[in-house]
Amino acid sequence: MRAVYLDHNATSPLLPAVRAHLVELLDADLGNPSSLHESGRRARHVIDVARERVAAALGVHETEIVFTAGGTESIQLALLGAANAAGRTRGLVASRIEHSAVLGALEVAAALGHPTELVPVDAHGFVDPAEIARAAARCAAGAVSIQVANNEIGTVQPTAAIAAAARACAPRPLVHCDAVQALGRVPVELARWGIDLASFSAHKLGGPSGVGWLWVRRGVALAPPMRGGGQEHGLRPGTEPAALWSAAALALELTVREQSAAAARWSAQCRRIHAALASELPELALHGPPLDDARRLPNTLSLGLAGVDGKILVTKLDLAGLRASAGSACASGSAAPSHVLQALGLDENRARGGLRVSLGWNTSDEDCKRAVEILRSVLSPLRASR
Numbered sequence: 001m002r003a004v005y006l007d008h009n010a011t012s013p014l015l016p017a018v019r020a021h022l023v024e025l026l027d028a029d030l031g032n033p034s035s036l037h038e039s040g041r042r043a044r045h046v047i048d049v050a051r052e053r054v055a056a057a058l059g060v061h062e063t064e065i066v067f068t069a070g071g072t073e074s075i076q077l078a079l080l081g082a083a084n085a086a087g088r089t090r091g092l093v094a095s096r097i098e099h100s101a102v103l104g105a106l107e108v109a110a111a112l113g114h115p116t117e118l119v120p121v122d123a124h125g126f127v128d129p130a131e132i133a134r135a136a137a138r139c140a141a142g143a144v145s146i147q148v149a150n151n152e153i154g155t156v157q158p159t160a161a162i163a164a165a166a167r168a169c170a171p172r173p174l175v176h177c178d179a180v181q182a183l184g185r186v187p188v189e190l191a192r193w194g195i196d197l198a199s200f201s202a203h204k205l206g207g208p209s210g211v212g213w214l215w216v217r218r219g220v221a222l223a224p225p226m227r228g229g230g231q232e233h234g235l236r237p238g239t240e241p242a243a244l245w246s247a248a249a250l251a252l253e254l255t256v257r258e259q260s261a262a263a264a265r266w267s268a269q270c271r272r273i274h275a276a277l278a279s280e281l282p283e284l285a286l287h288g289p290p291l292d293d294a295r296r297l298p299n300t301l302s303l304g305l306a307g308v309d310g311k312i313l314v315t316k317l318d319l320a321g322l323r324a325s326a327g328s329a330c331a332s333g334s335a336a337p338s339h340v341l342q343a344l345g346l347d348e349n350r351a352r353g354g355l356r357v358s359l360g361w362n363t364s365d366e367d368c369k370r371a372v373e374i375l376r377s378v379l380s381p382l383r384a385s386r
């Protein structure tokens with residue numbers, strides 16, 4: 001029997017239409033887009049169209065889109081590019097529950113001499129805009145980075161309020177959003193949020209891995225950490241993979257079109273999964289905002305059972321036919337407790353016990369039913385043996 005895949009926040013399988021488009025382009029004689037001959041010109045055209053389609057799907061101008069090799073690279077370009085441009089006296093501010101791509105960029109900036117600050121979150125993972133403003137003022141922030149939605153617990157931040165509080169600081173910092181998990185799950189409203197930079201990744205949407213893009217609001221100047229052939233407005237050098245970028249643009253279009261219907265479906269499926277488990281395991285914790293709070297990702301459930309190790313649980317679930325994650329996928333290779341769960345105030349033991357279930361474009365009701373059966377069969381004996 002096919003395993004049930006509920007790990008879309010780690011990566012989502014390729015959408016069939018995206019796969020077909022990618023395969024077609026891989027056979028399409030695309031050269032180096034900088035070459036002047038026909039193969040090069042063809043590749044350049046594919047990229048131009050991909051950029052226009054990404055921009056149109058996000059309601060921005062095509063000159064504002066910089067393709068990259070994924071969410072991590074977009075984030076590094078945004079934050080280190082902003083820090084370099086602002087100078088060493090200006091700091092960087094983010095929350096404690098950011099993805100390691102953001103935390104890593106702050107570490108690099110700190111090593112270069114920039115002041116940095118991580119702001120705490122409340123028990124549901126929300127950032128207080130006033131805390132961001134105070135931290136930004138303390139370190140004369142050149143940039144503030146805020147995750148629109150958390151990959152592990154699904155908390156959706158009050159992005160517009162945080163951006164407004166940051167913008168009111170003097171000197172004014174740039175505001176960057178890590179929108180990697182938000183895209184396709186909640187509406188992405190770059191203009192309403194009042195931000196300057198936003199990072200995205202294609203593989204969370206059913207697009208190819210190794211592709212992302214950074215939205216850079218017109219007029220924002222970055223000093224890029226990488227130099228080379230001048231591609232992507234000089235911000236991201238390197239020969240462009242035209243086929244991958246075109247496939248990413250298609251994944252984005254299809255995902256944005258489906259977003260509100262998919263969100264309603266996931267939300268109902270998550271509620272059913274949670275209700276079925278909670279009736280049998282009343283001590284099962286739900287991390288992040290409650291299910292009836294609109295400020296959460298509709299596709300994500302972060303669960304926890306005290307005394308149960310998340311890594312062991314994920315291995316048992318895998319053997320039983322359910323693919324899920326212990327906390328975030330990036331942290332699950334190590335035995336470290338989740339920094340996100342710790343930031344919510346959970347002790348180390350509970351912070352090792354997180355289980356993340358995340359739904360995506362191909363999750364059926366039947367998948368959810370089977371997932372519940374597998375979760376019950378694996379969790380009940382674990383709980384009995386504690």
Ligand code: PLP
Nearest residue numbers: 070071072099101151180181201
């Ligand atoms: N930001 C968030 C919130 C993520 O969940 C991820 C991936 O897990 C990233 C950034 C990094 O994206 P990528 O895997 O494309 O480098």
